[in-house]
Amino acid sequence: MAVSPGDAEHLAAQVADEFGAAEQTVMGLVRDLLTPGLSRPGWARARTAASGLLRRALRRLVPGLRQRATAAAEQAVAEAHRLGDAAARRELELHQLPPGPDDLTITPTQRLARALTDDFEPVYARILRQPEDVYREVIARASEGVLDGQITRRRAAQRALDDFADRGITGFVDSRGGAWNLHTYVEMAVRTVCGRAAIQAHADRLTAAGHRLVSVSAPGGSCPLCTPWEGKILELAGPAGKHEVQLPHATDPGRTVTVQVAGSLMEARAAGFQHPNCRHSVSLYLPGVSVPPTAPANAHSYDSVQEQRRLERQVRRWKRREQTALDDDARTAARRRIRGYQADLRQLTRETGQRRLPEREQITYAH
Numbered sequence: 001m002a003v004s005p006g007d008a009e010h011l012a013a014q015v016a017d018e019f020g021a022a023e024q025t026v027m028g029l030v031r032d033l034l035t036p037g038l039s040r041p042g043w044a045r046a047r048t049a050a051s052g053l054l055r056r057a058l059r060r061l062v063p064g065l066r067q068r069a070t071a072a073a074e075q076a077v078a079e080a081h082r083l084g085d086a087a088a089r090r091e092l093e094l095h096q097l098p099p100g101p102d103d104l105t106i107t108p109t110q111r112l113a114r115a116l117t118d119d120f121e122p123v124y125a126r127i128l129r130q131p132e133d134v135y136r137e138v139i140a141r142a143s144e145g146v147l148d149g150q151i152t153r154r155r156a157a158q159r160a161l162d163d164f165a166d167r168g169i170t171g172f173v174d175s176r177g178g179a180w181n182l183h184t185y186v187e188m189a190v191r192t193v194c195g196r197a198a199i200q201a202h203a204d205r206l207t208a209a210g211h212r213l214v215s216v217s218a219p220g221g222s223c224p225l226c227t228p229w230e231g232k233i234l235e236l237a238g239p240a241g242k243h244e245v246q247l248p249h250a251t252d253p254g255r256t257v258t259v260q261v262a263g264s265l266m267e268a269r270a271a272g273f274q275h276p277n278c279r280h281s282v283s284l285y286l287p288g289v290s291v292p293p294t295a296p297a298n299a300h301s302y303d304s305v306q307e308q309r310r311l312e313r314q315v316r317r318w319k320r321r322e323q324t325a326l327d328d329d330a331r332t333a334a335r336r337r338i339r340g341y342q343a344d345l346r347q348l349t350r351e352t353g354q355r356r357l358p359e360r361e362q363i364t365y366a367h
């Protein structure tokens with residue numbers, strides 16, 4: 001079995017769900033604290049005075065979230081490592097080759113898990129600060145709307161809350177300056193680390209079993225970053241750039257086989273190969289025996305995978321809207337949209353055979 005970063009995707013969704021649930025809780029808190037007396041005079045003053053309640057609720061929320069998220073992250077990284085190792089073992093077994101030593105070191109896994117939980121620190125900081133800003137902003141915008149005489153306070157407050165629901169908790173910036181919301185930031189962090197753990201474990205197992213080469217899959221409709229590497233042979237550890245290696249024939253060690261190598265796995269990955277979400281996999285390449293893949297091994301096109309992600313984002317977006325709805329009309333409208341996008345997802349997954357990932361759509365409201 002080959003291994004690709006996409007194999008770790010469901011692990012990322014589980015961790016991101018912890019944060020998604022917390023985000024939902026925060027939105028519910030903001031809504032619940034804004035609702036009392038919405039149609040009565042003195043609302044803005046009373047609600048401003050109540051902002052301390054929100055602050056205290058947020059402070060109570062974070063320690064539990066941190067604990068659950070840390071546990072989920074450690075579990076995800078360990079599971080990704082296990083997946084990668086198991087994939088390599090199955091490949092070796094398939095060719096009736098010995099798996100190498102039993103106990104490969106898992107120290108890199110612990111280091112990766114720690115790096116991941118460090119990535120979560122800015123999230124806790126934002127959760128403690130941002131909802132209060134939003135809360136004040138909703139009060140300010142609702143009061144302005146009423147002064148203008150254009151719209152009712154309820155509608156103005158709903159609009160401001162809708163904006164919050166759409167954005168989610170924001171303000172995360174990656175190393176390239178891209179802006180993320182909470183869910184995408186966490187998911188990307190986990191996916192990156194878990195993908196790395198799976199691939200590393202796979203490569204470590206093959207190396208420990210005495211192998212040097214892997215080949216890159218050639219899925220149909222691929223991601224542009226990886227196209228140059230499709231069907232190529234890479235060295236697990238070796239010099240960069242195209243070169244030849246001479247190795248004993250896998251089943252007839254007396255013979256020597258010359259293999260054209262496109263570079264090293266590390267070099268390819270540094271150039272963007274096997275980015276987070278990538279469907280490209282690498283598998284053991286046996287000199288003289290393996291044939292590099294050329295035919296599409298995977299029919300799911302890049303576009304239809306992107307379309308699934310888009311629909312999942314919409315489901316999550318309207319679930320947040322449901323959470324910030326101030327009345328039944330807004331809630332019903334949000335639910336209708338959720339069902340619509342879920343129907344689209346059913347159709348897409350039926351047509352393409354892609355696996356539906358309910359955890360990517362399910363953000364539970366944990367009060």
Ligand SMILES: [Zn+2]
Nearest residue numbers: 223226278279
């Ligand atoms: Zn790719």
